[in-house]
Amino acid sequence: MSNVFALLFRREARLLCRRPAELANPLVFFAIVIALFPLAVGPESQLLQSISPGLVWVAALLAVLLSLDGLFRSDFEDGSLEQWVVSPHPLALLVLAKVLAHWVFSGLALVLLAPLLGLMLGLPASTLPVLLLSLLLGTPVLSLLGAVGAALTVGLKRGGLLLALLILPLYIPVLILGSGALQAALQGLPAAGHLLWLASLTALSVTLTPFAIAAGLTISVGE
Protein backbone atom coordinates (compact mmCIF):
# COMPACT_ATOMS: atom_id res chain seq x y z
CA MET A 1 0.00 0.00 0.00
CA SER A 2 2.79 2.43 0.92
CA ASN A 3 4.45 1.18 -2.24
CA VAL A 4 1.61 2.60 -4.33
CA PHE A 5 1.94 5.86 -2.42
CA ALA A 6 5.62 6.11 -3.36
CA LEU A 7 4.95 5.09 -6.97
CA LEU A 8 2.21 7.68 -7.39
CA PHE A 9 4.44 10.32 -5.84
CA ARG A 10 7.19 9.46 -8.32
CA ARG A 11 4.77 9.49 -11.22
CA GLU A 12 3.37 12.89 -10.26
CA ALA A 13 6.86 14.29 -9.77
CA ARG A 14 7.82 13.02 -13.21
CA LEU A 15 4.73 14.57 -14.76
CA LEU A 16 5.39 17.92 -13.09
CA CYS A 17 9.03 17.92 -14.19
CA ARG A 18 8.00 17.36 -17.79
CA ARG A 19 5.79 20.45 -17.68
CA PRO A 20 8.15 22.98 -16.09
CA ALA A 21 6.16 25.99 -17.33
CA GLU A 22 3.20 24.98 -15.20
CA LEU A 23 5.47 24.74 -12.19
CA ALA A 24 7.04 28.12 -12.76
CA ASN A 25 3.76 30.01 -13.23
CA PRO A 26 2.71 30.26 -9.55
CA LEU A 27 6.26 31.12 -8.52
CA VAL A 28 6.58 33.91 -11.06
CA PHE A 29 3.14 35.15 -10.05
CA PHE A 30 4.19 35.19 -6.39
CA ALA A 31 7.40 37.08 -7.15
CA ILE A 32 5.73 39.62 -9.43
CA VAL A 33 2.86 40.43 -7.06
CA ILE A 34 5.33 41.11 -4.28
CA ALA A 35 7.61 43.08 -6.57
CA LEU A 36 4.69 45.28 -7.64
CA PHE A 37 4.02 46.59 -4.15
CA PRO A 38 7.21 48.59 -3.61
CA LEU A 39 6.52 50.14 -7.01
CA ALA A 40 2.93 51.01 -6.16
CA VAL A 41 3.30 52.01 -2.51
CA GLY A 42 6.63 53.77 -2.89
CA PRO A 43 10.02 52.95 -1.53
CA GLU A 44 9.24 54.11 2.00
CA SER A 45 10.65 51.17 3.94
CA GLN A 46 8.73 51.76 7.17
CA LEU A 47 5.34 51.44 5.47
CA LEU A 48 6.42 48.47 3.36
CA GLN A 49 7.79 46.68 6.38
CA SER A 50 4.59 47.08 8.36
CA ILE A 51 2.33 45.74 5.61
CA SER A 52 4.73 43.03 4.47
CA PRO A 53 3.38 40.18 6.69
CA GLY A 54 -0.08 40.47 5.19
CA LEU A 55 1.36 41.06 1.76
CA VAL A 56 3.55 37.96 1.66
CA TRP A 57 0.72 35.80 2.91
CA VAL A 58 -1.94 37.11 0.54
CA ALA A 59 0.45 36.67 -2.38
CA ALA A 60 1.32 33.12 -1.28
CA LEU A 61 -2.34 32.28 -0.87
CA LEU A 62 -3.26 33.53 -4.34
CA ALA A 63 -0.27 31.77 -5.90
CA VAL A 64 -1.33 28.45 -4.34
CA LEU A 65 -4.91 28.99 -5.45
CA LEU A 66 -3.74 29.72 -8.98
CA SER A 67 -1.81 26.48 -9.14
CA LEU A 68 -4.69 24.38 -7.80
CA ASP A 69 -7.28 24.98 -10.48
CA GLY A 70 -5.80 22.38 -12.78
CA LEU A 71 -4.78 19.96 -10.03
CA PHE A 72 -7.15 17.15 -10.97
CA ARG A 73 -8.32 18.40 -14.37
CA SER A 74 -5.99 16.41 -16.60
CA ASP A 75 -6.49 13.27 -14.49
CA PHE A 76 -10.23 13.75 -14.83
CA GLU A 77 -10.14 14.26 -18.58
CA ASP A 78 -7.80 11.43 -19.49
CA GLY A 79 -9.60 8.87 -17.31
CA SER A 80 -6.86 8.48 -14.68
CA LEU A 81 -9.31 9.31 -11.89
CA GLU A 82 -11.62 6.49 -12.99
CA GLN A 83 -8.69 4.11 -12.73
CA TRP A 84 -7.98 5.35 -9.20
CA VAL A 85 -11.61 4.91 -8.15
CA VAL A 86 -11.84 1.33 -9.43
CA SER A 87 -8.47 0.37 -7.97
CA PRO A 88 -8.32 -1.64 -4.73
CA HIS A 89 -6.34 1.11 -3.00
CA PRO A 90 -8.03 3.69 -0.78
CA LEU A 91 -8.64 6.82 -2.83
CA ALA A 92 -7.75 9.03 0.15
CA LEU A 93 -4.22 7.62 0.17
CA LEU A 94 -3.79 8.21 -3.56
CA VAL A 95 -4.98 11.82 -3.40
CA LEU A 96 -2.72 12.50 -0.43
CA ALA A 97 0.26 11.36 -2.53
CA LYS A 98 -0.90 13.51 -5.41
CA VAL A 99 -1.38 16.66 -3.32
CA LEU A 100 1.88 16.07 -1.47
CA ALA A 101 3.78 15.82 -4.76
CA HIS A 102 2.09 18.99 -5.95
CA TRP A 103 3.01 20.78 -2.73
CA VAL A 104 6.65 19.67 -2.85
CA PHE A 105 7.02 21.13 -6.32
CA SER A 106 4.95 24.31 -6.00
CA GLY A 107 4.43 25.09 -2.31
CA LEU A 108 7.91 24.20 -1.17
CA ALA A 109 9.50 26.20 -3.99
CA LEU A 110 7.38 29.15 -2.90
CA VAL A 111 8.58 28.75 0.69
CA LEU A 112 12.19 28.75 -0.47
CA LEU A 113 11.65 31.84 -2.59
CA ALA A 114 9.94 33.78 0.22
CA PRO A 115 13.00 34.92 2.26
CA LEU A 116 14.44 36.62 -0.81
CA LEU A 117 11.20 38.49 -1.39
CA GLY A 118 10.97 39.24 2.33
CA LEU A 119 14.32 41.01 2.15
CA MET A 120 13.04 42.95 -0.82
CA LEU A 121 10.16 44.21 1.32
CA GLY A 122 12.59 45.30 4.02
CA LEU A 123 11.86 42.56 6.52
CA PRO A 124 14.71 42.35 9.05
CA ALA A 125 16.78 39.18 8.74
CA SER A 126 15.79 38.15 12.28
CA THR A 127 12.17 37.59 11.15
CA LEU A 128 13.08 35.38 8.17
CA PRO A 129 13.10 32.09 10.14
CA VAL A 130 9.56 32.82 11.30
CA LEU A 131 8.55 33.69 7.72
CA LEU A 132 10.02 30.41 6.48
CA LEU A 133 8.51 28.32 9.24
CA SER A 134 5.05 29.89 8.98
CA LEU A 135 4.95 29.33 5.22
CA LEU A 136 6.32 25.82 5.64
CA LEU A 137 3.47 24.98 8.01
CA GLY A 138 0.80 27.01 6.24
CA THR A 139 1.22 26.18 2.54
CA PRO A 140 0.40 22.45 2.95
CA VAL A 141 -2.89 23.52 4.55
CA LEU A 142 -3.55 25.83 1.60
CA SER A 143 -2.79 23.03 -0.88
CA LEU A 144 -4.91 20.44 0.92
CA LEU A 145 -7.92 22.70 1.48
CA GLY A 146 -7.67 23.94 -2.09
CA ALA A 147 -7.59 20.35 -3.32
CA VAL A 148 -11.01 19.78 -1.71
CA GLY A 149 -12.39 22.62 -3.83
CA ALA A 150 -10.50 21.42 -6.90
CA ALA A 151 -12.01 17.93 -6.45
CA LEU A 152 -15.53 19.34 -6.27
CA THR A 153 -15.16 21.64 -9.27
CA VAL A 154 -13.13 19.34 -11.52
CA GLY A 155 -16.15 18.32 -13.60
CA LEU A 156 -17.12 21.93 -14.35
CA LYS A 157 -15.94 23.61 -17.52
CA ARG A 158 -15.06 26.88 -15.83
CA GLY A 159 -14.45 25.96 -12.23
CA GLY A 160 -11.71 28.49 -11.56
CA LEU A 161 -13.79 31.31 -10.15
CA LEU A 162 -16.07 28.96 -8.23
CA LEU A 163 -13.00 27.35 -6.73
CA ALA A 164 -11.81 30.74 -5.47
CA LEU A 165 -15.24 31.53 -4.00
CA LEU A 166 -15.42 28.15 -2.27
CA ILE A 167 -11.93 28.06 -0.91
CA LEU A 168 -10.84 31.60 -0.08
CA PRO A 169 -13.10 31.85 3.01
CA LEU A 170 -11.56 28.62 4.30
CA TYR A 171 -8.11 30.16 3.98
CA ILE A 172 -8.88 32.89 6.52
CA PRO A 173 -7.60 31.07 9.65
CA VAL A 174 -4.32 30.22 7.92
CA LEU A 175 -3.97 33.80 6.72
CA ILE A 176 -4.60 35.24 10.19
CA LEU A 177 -2.22 32.84 11.95
CA GLY A 178 0.49 33.06 9.32
CA SER A 179 0.60 36.81 9.04
CA GLY A 180 0.07 37.05 12.81
CA ALA A 181 3.21 35.04 13.42
CA LEU A 182 5.18 37.31 11.15
CA GLN A 183 3.68 40.44 12.70
CA ALA A 184 4.64 39.21 16.15
CA ALA A 185 8.19 38.48 15.02
CA LEU A 186 8.39 41.94 13.47
CA GLN A 187 7.47 43.52 16.80
CA GLY A 188 9.96 41.37 18.67
CA LEU A 189 7.28 39.22 20.32
CA PRO A 190 7.42 35.42 20.50
CA ALA A 191 5.69 33.84 17.49
CA ALA A 192 5.57 30.31 18.93
CA GLY A 193 1.86 30.50 19.75
CA HIS A 194 0.84 31.34 16.20
CA LEU A 195 3.18 28.74 14.78
CA LEU A 196 1.85 26.01 17.07
CA TRP A 197 -1.69 26.82 16.01
CA LEU A 198 -0.58 26.66 12.37
CA ALA A 199 1.08 23.31 13.04
CA SER A 200 -2.14 21.97 14.53
CA LEU A 201 -4.03 23.13 11.42
CA THR A 202 -1.45 21.31 9.29
CA ALA A 203 -1.88 18.09 11.27
CA LEU A 204 -5.65 18.41 11.05
CA SER A 205 -5.71 19.00 7.31
CA VAL A 206 -3.22 16.22 6.52
CA THR A 207 -5.38 13.72 8.40
CA LEU A 208 -8.86 14.88 7.44
CA THR A 209 -8.86 16.55 4.01
CA PRO A 210 -7.77 13.44 2.02
CA PHE A 211 -11.14 11.89 2.89
CA ALA A 212 -12.99 15.03 1.79
CA ILE A 213 -10.95 15.19 -1.44
CA ALA A 214 -11.64 11.50 -2.13
CA ALA A 215 -15.37 12.02 -1.53
CA GLY A 216 -15.38 15.05 -3.83
CA LEU A 217 -13.60 13.14 -6.59
CA THR A 218 -15.95 10.16 -6.28
CA ILE A 219 -18.88 12.54 -6.76
CA SER A 220 -17.21 14.27 -9.71
CA VAL A 221 -16.36 10.97 -11.41
CA GLY A 222 -19.86 9.60 -10.79
CA GLU A 223 -21.58 12.54 -12.49
Added chain:
Amino acid sequence: MSSPFLEAVSLSCERDWRLLFEKLDLSLLPGQMLQVAGPNGSGKTSLLRLLAGLMQPTAGEVRLSGRPLREQRAELARNLLWIGHAAGIKGLLTAEENLAWLCALHRPASREAIWQALAAVGLRGFEDVPCHTLSAGQQRRVALARLYLEAPPLWILDEPFTALDRHGVAQLEAHLSAHCTGGGMVVLTTHHSLTERPAGYHELDLGQRAA
Protein backbone atom coordinates in the same frame (compact mmCIF):
# COMPACT_ATOMS: atom_id res chain seq x y z
CA MET B 1 -27.61 -22.93 -8.82
CA SER B 2 -25.07 -20.42 -7.61
CA SER B 3 -25.73 -16.74 -8.26
CA PRO B 4 -24.15 -15.16 -11.33
CA PHE B 5 -20.85 -13.34 -10.91
CA LEU B 6 -22.20 -9.97 -11.96
CA GLU B 7 -25.88 -9.21 -12.06
CA ALA B 8 -28.07 -6.15 -12.56
CA VAL B 9 -31.55 -6.19 -11.06
CA SER B 10 -34.23 -3.86 -12.43
CA LEU B 11 -31.63 -1.20 -13.06
CA SER B 12 -32.71 2.32 -14.03
CA CYS B 13 -30.53 5.21 -15.03
CA GLU B 14 -31.46 8.84 -15.36
CA ARG B 15 -29.13 11.56 -16.57
CA ASP B 16 -29.99 15.24 -16.71
CA TRP B 17 -33.67 14.44 -16.10
CA ARG B 18 -33.72 12.04 -19.06
CA LEU B 19 -34.47 8.38 -18.53
CA LEU B 20 -31.85 6.33 -20.37
CA PHE B 21 -33.19 2.91 -19.47
CA GLU B 22 -35.30 1.36 -16.76
CA LYS B 23 -35.99 -2.06 -15.27
CA LEU B 24 -32.97 -3.54 -16.96
CA ASP B 25 -31.92 -7.02 -15.89
CA LEU B 26 -28.78 -8.76 -16.91
CA SER B 27 -26.45 -11.39 -15.57
CA LEU B 28 -22.97 -12.49 -16.40
CA LEU B 29 -21.47 -15.91 -15.69
CA PRO B 30 -17.83 -16.94 -16.09
CA GLY B 31 -17.09 -17.54 -19.75
CA GLN B 32 -19.70 -15.11 -21.02
CA MET B 33 -19.32 -12.04 -23.16
CA LEU B 34 -21.91 -9.28 -23.22
CA GLN B 35 -21.97 -6.79 -26.03
CA VAL B 36 -23.99 -3.68 -25.22
CA ALA B 37 -25.30 -2.11 -28.42
CA GLY B 38 -27.55 0.80 -29.18
CA PRO B 39 -27.57 4.20 -30.85
CA ASN B 40 -25.55 7.15 -29.52
CA GLY B 41 -26.96 8.48 -26.28
CA SER B 42 -28.86 5.32 -25.43
CA GLY B 43 -26.90 4.85 -22.19
CA LYS B 44 -24.26 2.28 -23.14
CA THR B 45 -21.44 4.05 -21.35
CA SER B 46 -23.69 4.82 -18.39
CA LEU B 47 -24.58 1.14 -18.07
CA LEU B 48 -20.90 0.17 -18.12
CA ARG B 49 -20.08 2.80 -15.50
CA LEU B 50 -22.88 1.48 -13.32
CA LEU B 51 -21.53 -2.05 -13.60
CA ALA B 52 -18.02 -0.83 -12.75
CA GLY B 53 -19.32 0.95 -9.67
CA LEU B 54 -18.28 4.39 -10.94
CA MET B 55 -21.87 5.65 -10.93
CA GLN B 56 -24.85 4.99 -8.71
CA PRO B 57 -28.08 3.79 -10.36
CA THR B 58 -31.25 5.84 -10.06
CA ALA B 59 -33.12 2.67 -9.08
CA GLY B 60 -32.34 -1.03 -8.85
CA GLU B 61 -28.99 -2.44 -7.97
CA VAL B 62 -25.90 -4.16 -9.28
CA ARG B 63 -24.87 -7.33 -7.50
CA LEU B 64 -21.55 -9.08 -7.39
CA SER B 65 -21.74 -12.78 -6.45
CA GLY B 66 -25.28 -12.17 -5.23
CA ARG B 67 -24.47 -9.29 -2.88
CA PRO B 68 -24.98 -5.55 -3.47
CA LEU B 69 -22.03 -3.84 -5.12
CA ARG B 70 -21.47 -1.23 -2.43
CA GLU B 71 -20.76 -4.01 0.11
CA GLN B 72 -18.40 -5.62 -2.38
CA ARG B 73 -16.15 -2.72 -3.36
CA ALA B 74 -12.92 -4.52 -2.46
CA GLU B 75 -14.06 -7.72 -4.17
CA LEU B 76 -14.97 -5.81 -7.33
CA ALA B 77 -11.70 -3.88 -7.35
CA ARG B 78 -9.75 -7.14 -7.19
CA ASN B 79 -11.65 -8.70 -10.08
CA LEU B 80 -12.24 -5.78 -12.41
CA LEU B 81 -10.27 -4.32 -15.25
CA TRP B 82 -11.95 -1.15 -16.50
CA ILE B 83 -10.89 0.66 -19.64
CA GLY B 84 -13.13 3.63 -20.24
CA HIS B 85 -13.43 5.80 -23.30
CA ALA B 86 -10.57 7.85 -21.84
CA ALA B 87 -8.21 5.12 -20.78
CA GLY B 88 -6.03 6.87 -18.23
CA ILE B 89 -3.02 7.24 -20.52
CA LYS B 90 -0.86 10.30 -19.82
CA GLY B 91 0.57 11.93 -22.92
CA LEU B 92 3.65 13.13 -21.07
CA LEU B 93 4.62 9.66 -19.89
CA THR B 94 6.06 6.92 -22.05
CA ALA B 95 4.09 3.81 -22.91
CA GLU B 96 6.10 1.80 -20.41
CA GLU B 97 5.66 4.33 -17.59
CA ASN B 98 1.93 4.50 -18.23
CA LEU B 99 1.54 0.75 -18.13
CA ALA B 100 3.79 0.31 -15.11
CA TRP B 101 1.61 2.71 -13.11
CA LEU B 102 -1.73 1.29 -14.29
CA CYS B 103 -0.50 -2.19 -13.38
CA ALA B 104 0.83 -1.03 -10.02
CA LEU B 105 -2.68 0.13 -9.15
CA HIS B 106 -3.82 -3.48 -9.35
CA ARG B 107 -0.94 -5.91 -9.39
CA PRO B 108 2.58 -4.76 -10.19
CA ALA B 109 4.09 -6.12 -13.38
CA SER B 110 7.73 -6.60 -14.21
CA ARG B 111 9.46 -4.57 -16.90
CA GLU B 112 9.82 -7.66 -19.08
CA ALA B 113 6.11 -8.41 -18.82
CA ILE B 114 5.26 -4.86 -19.85
CA TRP B 115 7.60 -5.00 -22.84
CA GLN B 116 6.07 -8.31 -23.87
CA ALA B 117 2.56 -6.88 -23.61
CA LEU B 118 3.57 -3.86 -25.70
CA ALA B 119 5.09 -6.17 -28.28
CA ALA B 120 1.86 -8.19 -28.28
CA VAL B 121 -0.14 -5.11 -29.29
CA GLY B 122 2.38 -4.22 -31.99
CA LEU B 123 4.21 -1.44 -30.19
CA ARG B 124 7.67 -2.96 -30.09
CA GLY B 125 10.13 -0.10 -30.33
CA PHE B 126 7.68 2.44 -28.89
CA GLU B 127 8.25 1.53 -25.23
CA ASP B 128 10.06 4.73 -24.28
CA VAL B 129 8.29 7.19 -26.54
CA PRO B 130 6.06 9.77 -24.84
CA CYS B 131 2.47 8.83 -25.57
CA HIS B 132 1.46 12.23 -26.93
CA THR B 133 3.66 11.58 -29.95
CA LEU B 134 1.77 8.35 -30.72
CA SER B 135 -1.27 8.22 -33.00
CA ALA B 136 -4.76 7.76 -31.56
CA GLY B 137 -4.75 4.10 -32.54
CA GLN B 138 -1.35 3.54 -30.97
CA GLN B 139 -2.48 5.22 -27.75
CA ARG B 140 -5.49 2.92 -27.67
CA ARG B 141 -3.10 0.00 -28.11
CA VAL B 142 -1.10 1.15 -25.09
CA ALA B 143 -4.28 1.04 -23.01
CA LEU B 144 -5.25 -2.34 -24.44
CA ALA B 145 -1.81 -3.78 -23.64
CA ARG B 146 -3.14 -4.14 -20.10
CA LEU B 147 -5.29 -6.99 -21.38
CA TYR B 148 -2.11 -8.91 -22.26
CA LEU B 149 -0.65 -8.58 -18.78
CA GLU B 150 -1.76 -10.70 -15.87
CA ALA B 151 -5.36 -9.55 -15.84
CA PRO B 152 -8.33 -9.98 -13.48
CA PRO B 153 -11.30 -12.06 -14.70
CA LEU B 154 -13.88 -9.33 -15.38
CA TRP B 155 -13.15 -6.89 -18.19
CA ILE B 156 -15.42 -3.91 -18.75
CA LEU B 157 -14.38 -2.10 -21.91
CA ASP B 158 -15.99 1.02 -23.33
CA GLU B 159 -15.50 1.21 -27.10
CA PRO B 160 -12.25 -0.80 -27.12
CA PHE B 161 -12.11 -0.91 -30.93
CA THR B 162 -12.04 2.86 -31.41
CA ALA B 163 -9.21 4.00 -33.69
CA LEU B 164 -7.81 0.48 -34.16
CA ASP B 165 -6.91 -0.69 -37.66
CA ARG B 166 -8.46 -3.79 -39.19
CA HIS B 167 -5.68 -6.07 -38.05
CA GLY B 168 -5.86 -4.64 -34.51
CA VAL B 169 -9.61 -5.22 -34.37
CA ALA B 170 -9.27 -8.85 -35.46
CA GLN B 171 -6.49 -9.45 -32.96
CA LEU B 172 -8.46 -7.88 -30.10
CA GLU B 173 -11.58 -9.87 -30.99
CA ALA B 174 -9.57 -13.08 -30.85
CA HIS B 175 -8.02 -12.08 -27.56
CA LEU B 176 -11.39 -11.24 -25.96
CA SER B 177 -12.85 -14.48 -27.20
CA ALA B 178 -9.92 -16.45 -25.82
CA HIS B 179 -10.34 -14.72 -22.45
CA CYS B 180 -13.98 -15.82 -22.28
CA THR B 181 -13.14 -19.34 -23.35
CA GLY B 182 -10.66 -19.44 -20.49
CA GLY B 183 -13.42 -18.63 -17.99
CA GLY B 184 -13.14 -14.84 -18.01
CA MET B 185 -15.92 -12.34 -18.54
CA VAL B 186 -16.12 -9.40 -20.92
CA VAL B 187 -18.67 -6.58 -21.07
CA LEU B 188 -18.08 -4.18 -23.94
CA THR B 189 -19.75 -1.58 -26.06
CA THR B 190 -19.04 -1.32 -29.75
CA HIS B 191 -20.88 -0.36 -32.89
CA HIS B 192 -19.47 -2.98 -35.18
CA SER B 193 -20.62 -6.57 -35.03
CA LEU B 194 -18.05 -8.99 -33.74
CA THR B 195 -16.92 -11.64 -36.16
CA GLU B 196 -15.30 -13.85 -33.57
CA ARG B 197 -17.77 -14.73 -30.82
CA PRO B 198 -17.15 -17.06 -27.90
CA ALA B 199 -19.72 -19.67 -26.87
CA GLY B 200 -21.11 -17.47 -24.10
CA TYR B 201 -21.75 -14.46 -26.32
CA HIS B 202 -24.93 -12.49 -26.00
CA GLU B 203 -26.02 -9.03 -26.95
CA LEU B 204 -28.06 -6.35 -25.23
CA ASP B 205 -29.53 -3.68 -27.47
CA LEU B 206 -30.47 -0.62 -25.47
CA GLY B 207 -32.04 0.99 -28.54
CA GLN B 208 -34.51 -1.86 -29.02
CA ARG B 209 -35.50 -1.91 -25.38
CA ALA B 210 -36.50 1.73 -25.53
CA ALA B 211 -38.52 1.28 -28.71
